[in-house]
Amino acid sequence: MKLYSQKDVDPKALRGARIAVMGYGSQGRAHALNLKDSGFEVVVGVRKGGPSWKKAKKDGLALAEPARAAQGANLVAMLVPDLAQKALYESIEPALKRGATLLFAHGFNIHFKQIKPRKDLDVVLIAPKGPGDLVRRQYQQGRGVPCLIAVAQNATGKARARALAYAHGIGGTRGGVLETTFAEETETDLFGEQAVLCGGATELVVRGWETLVEAGYQPEVAYYECLHELKLIVDLLHEGGITKMHQFISETAKYGDLTRGPRIVDARVKQEMKTVLQEIQSGKFARQWIRENAAGRKRYEKLLKRDIRHPIEKVGARLRARMPWLNDTRA
Helix, strand or coil: CCEEEEECCCCCCCCCCEEEEEECHHHHHHHHHHHHHHCCEEEECCCCCCCHHHHHHHHHEEEEEEEHHHCCCEEEEECCCHHHHHHHHHHHHHHHCCCEEEEECCCCCHHHCCCCCCCCCCEEEEEEECCHHHHHHHHCCCCCCCCCEEEEEECCCCCHHHHHHHHCCCCHEEEEECCCCCHHHHHHHHHHHHHHHHHHHHHHHHHHHHHHHCCCCHHHHHHHHHHCHHHHHHHHHHHHHHHHHHHCHHHHHHHHHHHHHHHHCCCHHHHHHHHHHEEEECCHHHHHHHHHHCCCCCCHHHHHHHCCCCHHHHHHHHHHHHCCHHHHHHH
């Protein structure tokens, strides 16, 4: 394991550099503002007149259309959605100067060969292990979200140093920057989202809620038990792992955890996780998602509507309306 910190940063690596941040969504906004606050010259590349343009302008950042923003930039950060990156790269490639650094926050397009960068470019990865909102808030608090770092092309011999300086600029070295590869970051990130963090966790919450409601319990009580209280457990896990969680839950909860948990997430579930991982590793998931996007996302939209129209969301909306402070942490 190679873990970098602030002491490993070469202050000359991006000194005087012009950084073009492509996109102004969750990660784009956080990176651009953090880099600006760290003293870098930043320009945001977005479509003129759109919502992102107006938001970035309101935030006081320099703006330009993507190709214009890339012109003369020392580093270009590709922070638009995964399936928009190929077309974006093709549109800005003529503007990229020789020896520039092309940076990604997720390895999808490089690992699955949707983008094949010019050989004269450095190609690097800085992937914060948290959403953009958290990247920004932790930076403002003097903290930092840990990042992953990888190098796919080292045309100049300075790729890693530049990537590490970028990670430092967004606050990543405060939390630690762990060396990886584009393949490892991409495959583990997709797996984590699908099997645990998003797909796994939300399905577990919904199925638990349904089980209680179908058994005759109040939907509101089921919501508090299966969704609202999840934050308590996640916070404990985040702060001190499984050990801290066991320290702060009751003996009854611990006994239930140890004896019933393995019955819910059992060997069959683990086998299905292995299948999901194999689909990621083989490129099956990527091909399916790319085809779905090209076909107009009809199935995706149908599944998304089904998810957000689930009765648990109606119950949750009513209960959360009584707790407006839940949104106070947003940047």
